[in-house]
Every structure is written in C-alpha cells, then in structure tokens.
Amino acid sequence: MSANGRVLMATVDLPGSHTLDVYRKHGGYEALATALSKQPDEIIDVVKRSGLRGRGGAGFPTGTKWGFVPKSTEKPKYMCVNADESEPGAFKDRLLCAKDPHQVLEGTLIGSYAIGARRAYIYIRGEFAEEARILQAAIDEARAAGLVGKNILKSGYDCEVTIYLGAGAYICGEETGLIESIEGKRGEPRLKPPFPALVGLFGCPTVVNNVETLACVPHIVKRGWEWFAAIGPERNTGPKLYGLSGHVNRPGVYEAPMGIPLRTLIDEYGGGVPGGRPIKGVIPGGASCPVLTGEEIDIPMDFDSLTRAGSLFGTGTPVVMDDTTCMVRAAWITARFFAHESCGQCTPCREGCGWLQRLLWKIETGNGVERDLDVLLSVTDQIEGNTICALGDAAAWPARGFAKKYRDEFLRHIREKRCPIGSGSLH
Amino acid sequence: MATVKVKVDGREVVVEKGTNMIEAGKKAGVLVPSFCYHPGLPVVGVCRICLCEVEGRPKLVAGCATPVEEGMHVITRSAKVREARRAVMEFLLIHHPLDCPMCDKGGECTLQDYTIMMGPAHSRFEFEKTTWPEEDVGGKLILNKNRCILCLRCVNLCKEVAGEDEIAVLGRGEETYIGTVAGRKITNELAGNIADICPVGALTSKDFRFRARPWELQPVPSVCTLCSKGCNTSVGYHPRRNEIVRITARENMDVNQWWICDRGRGGFHPVHAPDRLTAPAGRNGTPGSAPTSWKGATAAIALSLRAILTRHGQTSVGVVASAELTNEECFLTRSIFRDTLGIPNLDFPARPQPPVVYKQFTIEGDQNPNTRGARAIGIAPGPQGLGLADMMRAAAEGGIHALIFLRGGPLDRFGDPAIVARALAQVELLVVVDSHPSPVSERAHWILPGVSFAEREGTYTNSKGRVQRARKVFTVRGDTREDWRILQDLGRALGAWTTDDLGPEQIFQRLALAHPAFSGLNYTVLGEMGAPLAAAKADVAVG
Numbered sequence: 001m002s003a004n005g006r007v008l009m010a011t012v013d014l015p016g017s018h019t020l021d022v023y024r025k026h027g028g029y030e031a032l033a034t035a036l037s038k039q040p041d042e043i044i045d046v047v048k049r050s051g052l053r054g055r056g057g058a059g060f061p062t063g064t065k066w067g068f069v070p071k072s073t074e075k076p077k078y079m080c081v082n083a084d085e086s087e088p089g090a091f092k093d094r095l096l097c098a099k100d101p102h103q104v105l106e107g108t109l110i111g112s113y114a115i116g117a118r119r120a121y122i123y124i125r126g127e128f129a130e131e132a133r134i135l136q137a138a139i140d141e142a143r144a145a146g147l148v149g150k151n152i153l154k155s156g157y158d159c160e161v162t163i164y165l166g167a168g169a170y171i172c173g174e175e176t177g178l179i180e181s182i183e184g185k186r187g188e189p190r191l192k193p194p195f196p197a198l199v200g201l202f203g204c205p206t207v208v209n210n211v212e213t214l215a216c217v218p219h220i221v222k223r224g225w226e227w228f229a230a231i232g233p234e235r236n237t238g239p240k241l242y243g244l245s246g247h248v249n250r251p252g253v254y255e256a257p258m259g260i261p262l263r264t265l266i267d268e269y270g271g272g273v274p275g276g277r278p279i280k281g282v283i284p285g286g287a288s289c290p291v292l293t294g295e296e297i298d299i300p301m302d303f304d305s306l307t308r309a310g311s312l313f314g315t316g317t318p319v320v321m322d323d324t325t326c327m328v329r330a331a332w333i334t335a336r337f338f339a340h341e342s343c344g345q346c347t348p349c350r351e352g353c354g355w356l357q358r359l360l361w362k363i364e365t366g367n368g369v370e371r372d373l374d375v376l377l378s379v380t381d382q383i384e385g386n387t388i389c390a391l392g393d394a395a396a397w398p399a400r401g402f403a404k405k406y407r408d409e410f411l412r413h414i415r416e417k418r419c420p421i422g423s424g425s426l427h
Numbered sequence: 428m429a430t431v432k433v434k435v436d437g438r439e440v441v442v443e444k445g446t447n448m449i450e451a452g453k454k455a456g457v458l459v460p461s462f463c464y465h466p467g468l469p470v471v472g473v474c475r476i477c478l479c480e481v482e483g484r485p486k487l488v489a490g491c492a493t494p495v496e497e498g499m500h501v502i503t504r505s506a507k508v509r510e511a512r513r514a515v516m517e518f519l520l521i522h523h524p525l526d527c528p529m530c531d532k533g534g535e536c537t538l539q540d541y542t543i544m545m546g547p548a549h550s551r552f553e554f555e556k557t558t559w560p561e562e563d564v565g566g567k568l569i570l571n572k573n574r575c576i577l578c579l580r581c582v583n584l585c586k587e588v589a590g591e592d593e594i595a596v597l598g599r600g601e602e603t604y605i606g607t608v609a610g611r612k613i614t615n616e617l618a619g620n621i622a623d624i625c626p627v628g629a630l631t632s633k634d635f636r637f638r639a640r641p642w643e644l645q646p647v648p649s650v651c652t653l654c655s656k657g658c659n660t661s662v663g664y665h666p667r668r669n670e671i672v673r674i675t676a677r678e679n680m681d682v683n684q685w686w687i688c689d690r691g692r693g694g695f696h697p698v699h700a701p702d703r704l705t706a707p708a709g710r711n712g713t714p715g716s717a718p719t720s721w722k723g724a725t726a727a728i729a730l731s732l733r734a735i736l737t738r739h740g741q742t743s744v745g746v747v748a749s750a751e752l753t754n755e756e757c758f759l760t761r762s763i764f765r766d767t768l769g770i771p772n773l774d775f776p777a778r779p780q781p782p783v784v785y786k787q788f789t790i791e792g793d794q795n796p797n798t799r800g801a802r803a804i805g806i807a808p809g810p811q812g813l814g815l816a817d818m819m820r821a822a823a824e825g826g827i828h829a830l831i832f833l834r835g836g837p838l839d840r841f842g843d844p845a846i847v848a849r850a851l852a853q854v855e856l857l858v859v860v861d862s863h864p865s866p867v868s869e870r871a872h873w874i875l876p877g878v879s880f881a882e883r884e885g886t887y888t889n890s891k892g893r894v895q896r897a898r899k900v901f902t903v904r905g906d907t908r909e910d911w912r913i914l915q916d917l918g919r920a921l922g923a924w925t926t927d928d929l930g931p932e933q934i935f936q937r938l939a940l941a942h943p944a945f946s947g948l949n950y951t952v953l954g955e956m957g958a959p960l961a962a963a964k965a966d967v968a969v970g
Contacts, residue, residue, distance in 0.1 A: 017812075032540075049647055051648065102792055168490045169599070171599075185859055186596065191470070191471075191472045191489065229775075339600055340600055341599075341600065342599070342600040342601070343600070343603075344577070344598065344600045344601065344602070344603030345471075345473050345577075345603075346472070346473045346474070346475055347473065347474055347475045347476075347515050347517060347518050347519055347576070347577075348514060348518055350517035350518075350577070350601055350603060351519065351521055351522070351601060353599035353600065353601070354600070355552060355554075356523060358554045362554075368739045368756060375551050378551075381516065382510075382514030382516075382517070383514075385486055385487065386475055386478060386487065386511055386514060386515070387475070388472060388473070388489075
C-alpha cells in the first residue's frame with residue numbers, strides 16, 4: 001500500500017500521474033508482467049477468489065463473469081471497458097481516466113488476457129473528451145513501450161486497445177446498449193439471453209467491465225486475492241472510490257474500504273453538511289438508488305447492506321441533501337433524467353418514465369391531488385420488472401423511494417397547493 | 428426434429444425445440460397477446476404485452492423472446508400476468524388519440540381488440556397527449572405517429588424482407604418516433620405489407636384510406652395474376668357497393684409467406700377501370716364497333732370461321748391464346764381449337780421482364796400467371812403448326828385468314844409491331860376475347876368481353892408448378908361472360924363442344940383426367956393453399 005494508504009488513488013495527486021513514467025515508478029505494469037507469465041485461468045481464479053464485484057452498479061462478481069466466456073470457440077473475444085459514467089452523482093471513473101489512465105489500461109490488458117481477448121474497446125462518454133484524450137495518450141505511450149499491441153512484454157500475447165467515444169446517451173452505459181453503440185447502432189439494450197459473454201460485440205463472446213472494476217485487477221494480481229478479500233466486509237471486498245456530492249463541505253472522490261459507514265463518509269471525508277444543517281436524505285449510489293432518509297444513514301456502504309435496507313449500493317456515489325431540499329423536486333429531477341435517457345424501445349419505460357415526470361412536476365408545482373400520489377406509485381409498479389433492461393427499474397425505484405419515504409412532504413405540496421420548501425437547491 | 432413437451436396454462440403440448448411461448452400458446456389454444464412479434468420478422472421484444480409467467484421463476488418473461496424448455500409450465504392466466512398486460516395496455520394508450528371511429532384500422536386493429544379484451548376502460552393519464560402531424564412517407568402509405576405504438580414491424584419489414592433502410596426509428600425516450608431517413612421516401616415495392624402488419628392505424632394504405640370499414644368487407648381468397656409467383660391474396664370485396672376496395676396478403680408458407688408486392692396489392696384497380704369491355708361488339712368491316720348480342724356475335728363468328736376453315740383449311744386459322752387464362756380455359760382452348768377443330772396454329776405470348784429481387788422476396792420476371800399451366804396443358808403449336816411469330820408473319824403475308832386472340836395487349840407483345848399490325852389488318856376475321864381494350868381489340872372484327880381474375884373462378888399454375896385456386900369475387904355490371912363460358916359458347920357454335928356448360932370445377936376434373944401432370948388434383952385437394960403438379964412435387968419448395 002502506498003504512503004497515503006490508498007490503492008486505486010495512490011498516485012493521483014502526484015504531478016504527471018497520468019504518465020507512464022510516474023505509473024511505472026510506482027510499480028505500474030508489474031502486475032501485467034506477472035499475469036502474462038500465468039495461465040489465463042489462474043488470473044480468473046485469483047479474481048474470483050478476491051471477491052471483486054463489479055463497480056458499475058450491479059455488483060456482479062467479476063471473476064464469475066470472466067468465467068462465462070467460452071474457452072473453446074473459433075470466434076474472437078472482446079473486452080469492453082465501460083467508461084460511459086453518466087448517472088447523476090457518479091464521477092469516480094472520470095477521475096481514474098484523467099489521473100491514472102495507465103492503471104485502467106493495465107487492468108484492461110490483464111482482463112483481456114484472462115478472457116482471451118485480443119482487442120479491447122474503451123467506451124467513454126462523449127462529454128469526457130479530455131479524459132478520452134488522456135487515455136489515448138496513455139495507450140500511445142504504452143504501445144511505444146511494448147505494453148499494447150503485438151507481443152506485449154515479449155509474451156507472445158497481442159492486444160489492441162481502441163477508444164470509442166459515446167454520443168451522449170446514458171443508456172449506452174447498459175452493457176448491451178454499449179455493445180450496440182460500438183457496433184454503430186442505436187444505443188438500445190438487447191434482449192437477454194443471450195448474454196454478452198456468449199453473444200456480445202459483433203456477435204462474439206464479450207465482457208463489459210466498469211473502469212474501476214478493471215483498475216482493481218492489477219492490485220489483485222500483484223498483491224494476491226487474500227489481500228483484497230481481507231478489505232471490507234464479507235462478500236463486499238476491496239477498496240472503493242466514493243464520489244461524494246450534494247450538501248457536503250468537501251465534495252469529491254474519496255477512496256475508502258468497502259463497507260465504510262455512510263455517516264463516516266459524509267462527516268469525516270466530506271467534512272459534514274455546510275452550516276451543520278441536518279441531513280434530510282442521501283441517494284447512496286447514483287440517481288437510480290432509492291433515497292435513504294437522514295435516520296437511515298448509519299449503514300455500511302456495501303452492496304448487501306444497502307440492498308437489505310431497500311436501497312442500492314450502485315456506483316457508491318452518495319448525493320447528500322440537507323433540510324433545504326425539496327424532495328418532490330429532487331424526485332422530479334431524477335425522473336426527468338430517466339425520462340430523457342430512456343431509449344424508448346420498450347413500452348413500460350418509454351411511456352412510464354414520461355408519466356412519472358409529469359406527475360411529479362404536477363405535484364411540485366402545487367397542482368397535484370392525492371390521487372396523483374397513488375397513480376405515481378402504481379406507475380412505478382407497472383414499470384418495474386416489465387422492461388428489457390434495468391433502466392425501467394432504475395427510474396421506478398427512486399420515484400417510489402421518494403414518494404414513500406417523504407409521503408408527508410408530497411402531501412404537503414398537494415394540500416398547500418405549492419412547494420412548501422421553495423425551489424430547493426438541487427437543479 | 429427435436430421436440431419438447433411443455434404446459435401452457437395447464438394444457439400439455441409438444442412443440443419443436445426453440446419454439447417461443449407465443450407459438451407454443453397458439454398450439455395449445457392459448458392466446459399470448461403480441462404487438463411487435465411477427466413470425467416473419469426478427470424478434471424485438473419491445474411491446475411487452477406478451478409477458479408470461481414461468482412456474483418457479485420470480486420475473487415475468489417476454490413470450491416472444493423466450494423459447495419454451497422441456498417440462499416448462501407457462502402461465503398466462505395469473506394475476507401477475509394480467510396486471511402486467513393491463514399496465515402495458517394503459518401505457519400504450521396514454522398518448523394514443525383513441526380515434527377509432529375515424530381510423531382505417533378500426534375493426535381490424537390489434538390495439539383496439541386487446542383494449543376491448545383486457546385493457547383498462549379508463550385512463551389515469553390526465554396530461555396533454557403528445558401529437559404529431561400526419562406524414563406521407565412514400566410507398567403509398569400515410570404515417571400517423573399519434574397512433575404508433577413503436578412495435579418496429581414496419582422498420583423490420585423494410586430492413587429484413589425488402590432489405591432497405593428506408594424507414595427507421597428515430598429520437599429517443601417518449602419522443603421516439605418512426606420516420607423516413609433524411610427526408611427520403613419509401614420506394615420499395617413491398618411497402619404495402621406494412622399496412623397489413625401494422626398492428627394499429629399508424630401506417631395505413633393511401634389506396635384504402637377512408638374507402639371502407641374493414642367489417643363491411645367480405646374477404647375472398649384469391650391468387651395474384653400479375654406474375655408467375657402466384658402470391659396468395661385476400662380480395663376485400665365491398666358487397667353493398669359491388670366493388671373491390673383492396674387486396675391484402677394471404678399467408679401461404681409455400682409461396683409468398685406473409686407478403687405480396689405493391690403491384691399485386693393494386694391489382695384490383697384495372698377491374699374497375701372505366702374503359703372495361705362490357706358488351707360484345709362487332710364492326711363488320713366498318714370502323715367503330717357496334718354493340719350486339721352474345722348470341723348474334725357467336726353465331727356470326729362461327730359462320731365466318733367455318734367458312735374460312737372450309738375454304739382454306741385448318742392451317743388458315745391462328746389461335747393466340749394467353750397464359751393469363753386459367754388452367755381450365757387453357758384446357759378448353761386446346762380441346763376445342765387444336766384437338767377438335769384440328770387447328771395446329773396455337774401459341775401464347777411470353778411476357779418476360781427483369782425480376783425484382785428483394786432480400787427475402789422476389790417479384791418474378793414472367794408476367795404471365797399461368798405459363799407453367801399453359802405449357803403443361805399444351806398451349807403450343809400442333810404438328811406442322813406455327814408458333815406466334817410465324818403465325819403473325821403468315822397472317823401478314825396472307826397465309827392465315829383468321830386470328831383469334833384470347834387476350835389482347837400492346838402489339839409488340841405478339842412480335843414485331845409492324846408485322847403484327849399488318850397481320851391484324853390483313854386477316855378476314857379477327858376475334859378478340861378480352862376484359863380491357865387494347866391495340867389488338869381496337870382492330871378486331873368481333874370483341875367478346877371476357878372478365879378479370881376477380882370475376883371468374885379458376886386455377887393458375889405458378890412458376891414452381893403449384894396449382895392454386897382464385898375464387899370468383901363478384902360480377903361487374905355489364906354484359907360480360909367468364910372466359911371459360913365464352914370458350915364453350917364458341918365451341919358449341921362451331922360444333923366442337925357438344926356438352927352443356929361445364930363449371931370450372933367440372934372442367935378441372937376433365938383436365939386432370941386428360942393431362943397426367945394434373946392427375947390426382949381436384950378442387951378439394953387444392954383447397955385454400957393449392958397443391959403441386961404431379962411433375963412438380965419434387966421441386967416445389969418453400970419460397
């Protein structure tokens with residue numbers, strides 16, 4: 001572990017942290033050399049044992065995902081790096097791409113080697129133009145140093161890495177939407193099964209991994225799965241980047257172990273709420289995660305704890321809201337985002353998200369009636385579980401969460417026929 | 428073929444491995460509703476109305492996209508499924524204009540049917556609906572996006588069947604819409620199928636718009652006669668107006684699957700052409716034709732023809748038949764003129780054109796619907812008989828004194844137009860049987876008004892050797908007769924047909940006895956979908 005005790009963010013504060021020199025000075029690409037000297041199966045096994053779960057939101061065990069890729073196939077295999085970080089509240093992958101692109105690249109190469117891919121695509125959201133430029137420079141540097149391209153580190157293993165810039169759709173962060181987008185099609189999630197591990201990019205076996213997930217991999221290879229598995233609670237292992245935003249004194253990306261109490265994160269890392277105001281609610285892991293009330297934030301930040309609490313860990317990027325926040329407005333802003341980002345392919349999401357947005361705006365502007373709240377909850381039920389991808393659920397959960405947990409505030413809007421809080425500060 | 432045994436709502440059924448829940452349901456007699464699923468198009472799974480429950484699984488699955496597995500129990504009659512369907516129906520209707528009373532699809536609209544079957548009667552959506560203007564997207568289609576449920580059938584039909592990206596899904600979220608790409612129009616000749624398969628009234632046929640309500644129509648199974656493919660069609664007949672108002676595709680997996688081309692779709696227009704030949708006419712050597720009676724015309728023709736046969740012999744007469752005639756009529760033609768009267772000069776014009784090949788559908792090059800039948804029955808010169816070109820030349824040079832055309836057409840259809848014109852001017856007797864005027868009928872001494880495909884019963888043999896029935900739809904006003912009746916009338920007047928009028932079915936029985944290629948076939952065997960010629964059984968394949 002580095003002097004500052006951090007793993008993923010060990011060098012991000014150093015000048016030139018994005019360069020190959022600095023990365024190598026701190027042990028960069030040693031893990032790649034180690035990995036290339038082993039069998040791909042050994043790497044998959046190590047990652048499995050480490051307990052690493054996907055950092056893109058779903059928390060699927062990474063090693064298991066790699067293990068689904070068929071060994072005996074004539075087809076090429078692909079690694080896709082999901083750098084389409086687009087959910088409101090999430091901005092941790094951006095830091096890795098900008099400040100430590102080689103760490104991402106090394107993880108990508110190890111992952112590609114493990115699944116037998118000879119080409120990796122880094123799908124990065126279009127708005128991250130600068131990060132894409134930095135990543136491209138890192139790829140170029142790495143290629144010049146024999147770390148990307150033909151015969152990597154003279155191991156005989158070839159791997160090309162290509163950056164693909166998205167065009168501004170959140171849905172392209174859904175793994176099959178991402179694949180469609182790389183194929184040059186509309187960003188629309190596919191019907192599953194088949195899953196990408198069998199039929200993915202260009203019809204070939206494909207793994208889609210989040211940036212931070214892959215950034216963990218070199219450390220697991222270098223330090224061993226036991227080290228990684230010892231960090232954090234059981235089944236929720238490893239270091240984690242937390243993107244803290246909203247009403248905190250020091251918003252930003254912080255590294256802490258999985259399972260850190262949310263309150264610790266807000267108070268100690270984020271420096272508490274400005275003016276010491278009470279916390280009204282926290283969206284724990286990006287806009288799709290149901291809100292936690294101020295009373296619910298004594299909770300470990302990990303996949304299982306948050307799921308048990310009726311919310312989601314998501315990408316681990318809490319948005320803190322103090323008592324000046326109008327929760328109806330917050331719900332509306334969230335709903336507006338999902339309505340705007342729904343691909344429009346399947347009925348419940350396309351029609352339901354727009355309806356939710358309208359209902360919430362009606363209530364927020366003082367035009368709501370009590371029945372609207374029932375319709376709102378019913379519409380979320382009608383979306384959930386009935387769609388092709390998880391965006392429908394992602395839109396339904398937060399709306400339901402806000403409406404249920406802050407029912408009184410919703411009713412006040414309806415009875416007073418106005419927003420009792422003012423316009424709020426979350427826009 | 429590997430099969431699996433599954434249960435749908437408790438009903439056990441054995442289906443081919445890989446069958447989806449909708450098809451398995453069909454087999455079990457359970458309706459799994461669907462909008463976007465079409466057996467001829469790729470599965471997109473977007474409408475979500477087909478959500479089914481699988482025993483033992485927590486989440487509902489899309490019936491269209493989920494193959495059934497051995498031992499699976501698919502449940503469609505649970506509260507959960509009912510609720511999901513109700514939800515989808517409610518969602519689909521929130522922006523829908525509910526303008527069924529003025530929508531052309533009303534009466535045959537899946538959305539309307541399902542709403543009545545299972546939809547909520549009231550909407551809880553109280554906001555302003557999104558509206559879009561109507562749009563001409565080409566392909567004789569009008570797009571009304573207000574009614575669109577984005578099932579993508581139109582997009583996939585163009586993409587997968589026609590192989591053209593002329594219409595696409597654009598925008599996203601609730602502003603997703605169907606549109607033409609960059610101001611282009613749909614130009615492929617399969618576009619009319621979109622109106623057939625659009626499950627709502629979003630894409631309707633310009634040709635059919637506001638012309639009739641579907642329930643006023645009597646669908647009559649027919650076969651398209653515009654090329655040798657023999658697409659199965661359904662003719663939409665409006666009994667009150669005695670009019671055909673549309674032609675739609677009729678599924679036949681061995682011929683046209685679910686599709687027809689736009690030429691065939693518009694094939695009813697000539698039936699109602701204002702210039703139809705509607706009464707027998709003769710001109711007796713003077714220009715301009717005068718109406719006459721059938722009896723008078725047939726008697727006069729028989730008299731002239733008899734005289735010519737007596738004076739100049741059997742080789743002095745030429746019979747230009749047509750592969751637009753039915754098998755029955757081809758049989759009568761051959762029996763009367765070649766076999767009984769001994770006229771050896773018998774032929775029919777070929778009408779080749781380049782075929783139009785789409786990704787999954789070919790409009791065939793042979794414009795005759797019954798070339799294969801005409802050949803099998805022997806519409807061809809007898810011993811020492813002349814073929815079409817020689818016949819025309821001989822007539823132009825005075826060697827042939829009488830010509831009988833069983834269908835007219837432009838002069839160049841029958842050979843060098845200059846020679847044909849000379850031939851037609853030269854002969855002593857020119858008889859034309861046709862439904863429409865043409866340069867040939869204009870020159871005729873006698874015109875006998877035959878009828879279109881829609882006004883007579885008969886069978887056609889398509890290019891693959893499949894014999895198919897086209898039903899009589901109706902009778903057009905006027906003094907026309909079916910071609911099979913005209914041929915028998917003429918035959919009787921000539922003493923070459925001694926039987927009473929036989930109907931098409933009886934003629935077909937005789938045909939099947941006389942021509943081995945047709946043996947074993949009769950109208951019952953042909954049924955609605957046709958059957959291959961004995962000789963073609965081996966090479967009749969799907970498509």
